[in-house]
Amino acid sequence: EVQLLESGGGLAQPGGSLRLSCAASGFTFSRYAMSWVRQAPGQGLEWVSSIGGSDGSTYYTDSVKGRFTVSRDNSKSTLYLQMTGLRAEDMAVYYCAKGPIATHPYYFESWGQGTLVTVSS
Amino acid sequence: EIVLTQSPATLSLSPGDTAILSCRASQSVQIYLMWYQQKPGQAPRLLIHDASNRASGIPARFSGSGSGTDFTLTISSLEPDDFAVYYCQQRYQWPPLTFGGGTKVEI
Numbered sequence: 001e002v003q004l005l006e007s008g009g010g011l012a013q014p015g016g017s018l019r020l021s022c023a024a025s026g027f028t029f030s031r032y033a034m035s036w037v038r039q040a041p042g043q044g045l046e047w048v049s050s051i052g053g054s055d056g057s058t059y060y061t062d063s064v065k066g067r068f069t070v071s072r073d074n075s076k077s078t079l080y081l082q083m084t085g086l087r088a089e090d091m092a093v094y095y096c097a098k099g100p101i102a103t104h105p106y107y108f109e110s111w112g113q114g115t116l117v118t119v120s121s
Numbered sequence: 122e123i124v125l126t127q128s129p130a131t132l133s134l135s136p137g138d139t140a141i142l143s144c145r146a147s148q149s150v151q152i153y154l155m156w157y158q159q160k161p162g163q164a165p166r167l168l169i170h171d172a173s174n175r176a177s178g179i180p181a182r183f184s185g186s187g188s189g190t191d192f193t194l195t196i197s198s199l200e201p202d203d204f205a206v207y208y209c210q211q212r213y214q215w216p217p218l219t220f221g222g223g224t225k226v227e228i
Contacts, residue, residue: 035218037165044208044220044221044222044223045157045159045165045208045210045220045223046220047210047216047217047218047219047220050216050218059215059216060216061216061217062217095164095165100170105212105218106153106212106218107155107167107170107210107212107218108155108157108165108167108210109167109176110167111164111165111166112164113163113164114164
């Protein structure tokens with residue numbers, strides 16, 4: 001059974017940083033692209049970033065380029081999202097999600113339970 | 122960026138009814154359109170990928186159709202557990218991968 005467990009959310013000040021982690025189990029982590037999708041309070045879903053399984057190609061939505069960095073450690077089956085320069089509009093529940101294939105995220109087959117990021121002074 | 126518009130925003134139905142949800146793309150996405158279900162306080166769940174393919178474990182009462190710019194998610198014989206918010210998502214042209222604004226199916 002695929003399991004994705006996010007951690008690292010919490011309160012950050014505007015301009016601050018947080019590092020999210022997603023521990024994966026139940027599948028061969030390196031064989032799948034992984035993604036972060038967020039949901040602001042009471043709002044819809046927004047794709048944030050993805051990373052390829054084997055070559056580690058990275059992709060970002062424009063609003064986080066230059067501020068967020070996605071990475072993965074295949075030896076630990078863990079996905080990361082380093083967030084810097086946080087803004088009020090980054091406040092959301094951040095979900096880790098598994099893609100269907102190694103090279104591209106395409107869509108989100110399995111999701112974690114999410115971790116809440118709050119940005120406030 | 123491809124914009125997905127879902128309608129209606131809210132659908133009020135009763136158990137046993139058939140729900141028909143629409144997703145319209147700002148340009149053709151061919152068949153590369155997905156549907157997700159999200160219940161309050163839970164993560165989304167993939168229902169349909171590539172317009173009409175049910176994800177693993179999804180009941181047959183969920184069906185997807187369409188191509189190009191117009192897509193439909195049909196939920197036959199609604200069960201109490203089906204009342205939720207439904208999102209569409211495209212993968213034809215990315216980044217970014219984009220979602221629609223959602224349709225809430227309520228009792």
